Amino acid sequence: MKFLFTITLLALIGCAGGKPAAEKSIAEQSIYELSFESPIRHVKSEPRASVLPIPMDFDIKLDNIKNNVLFSTFSSRPLLIYFYSHYCQHCHTVYPGIRQLVKEYEKNGLAFIAISTGFSSKKDALLFMEQHNEYDTAIPFFYDSDNEFGQIYGDGYVPRLFLVFQDGKVIRYTNAFSEGLKKVKADLDNLFGIEK
Numbered sequence: 138m139k140f141l142f143t144i145t146l147l148a149l150i151g152c153a154g155g156k157p158a159a160e161k162s163i164a165e166q167s168i169y170e171l172s173f174e175s176p177i178r179h180v181k182s183e184p185r186a187s188v189l190p191i192p193m194d195f196d197i198k199l200d201n202i203k204n205n206v207l208f209s210t211f212s213s214r215p216l217l218i219y220f221y222s223h224y225c226q227h228c229h230t231v232y233p234g235i236r237q238l239v240k241e242y243e244k245n246g247l248a249f250i251a252i253s254t255g256f257s258s259k260k261d262a263l264l265f266m267e268q269h270n271e272y273d274t275a276i277p278f279f280y281d282s283d284n285e286f287g288q289i290y291g292d293g294y295v296p297r298l299f300l301v302f303q304d305g306k307v308i309r310y311t312n313a314f315s316e317g318l319k320k321v322k323a324d325l326d327n328l329f330g331i332e333k
Contacts, residue, residue, distance in 0.1 A: 192305030
């Protein structure tokens with residue numbers, strides 16, 4: 138215990154340099170952080186929806202959790218994909234709003250599926266379905282067991298929505314909350330020729 142305290146104390150005072158060494162370290166850290174300011178500003182100003190440069194690959198291996206439906210079944214119609222994790226509280230929070238949105242556009246031919254990240258388990262995906270009373274619905278839930286979907290189309294965060302057009306074009310939405318759903322809704326209106 139005394140050894141750990143000594144190491145920590147030496148690290149805090151900059152080893153033998155004392156206060157000047159610590160101040161120098163802080164100044165160097167500040168300069169280092171400033172070097173990221175421009176790239177961070179760019180990321181913060183990116184749109185909340187972006188067209189991905191690659192089309193949807195419906196041959197990606199996804200394990201169906203309950204319906205025995207293949208992912209390729211959805212290749213010929215507009216598709217909204219909800220990419221989530223059972224452990225993500227935001228994923229639980231936004232899901233009811235997404236389901237409401239989907240119900241509004243199902244009559245226009247919109248298909249909807251949910252894909253659980255490969256970092257969860259099938260059991261976790263089933264728990265998500267049960268918590269949202271989706272176990273008895275016809276919504277296909279998939280599990281990204283090899284993390285292939287996430288590696289190709291994800292950006293490392295959940296929840297994410299993907300709108301897939303009939304030609305395979307993919308739009309990824311980074312905001313699934315009510316403000317972000319307004320953008321999804323506008324794109325769906327445009328896709329289905331609905332004027333408001």
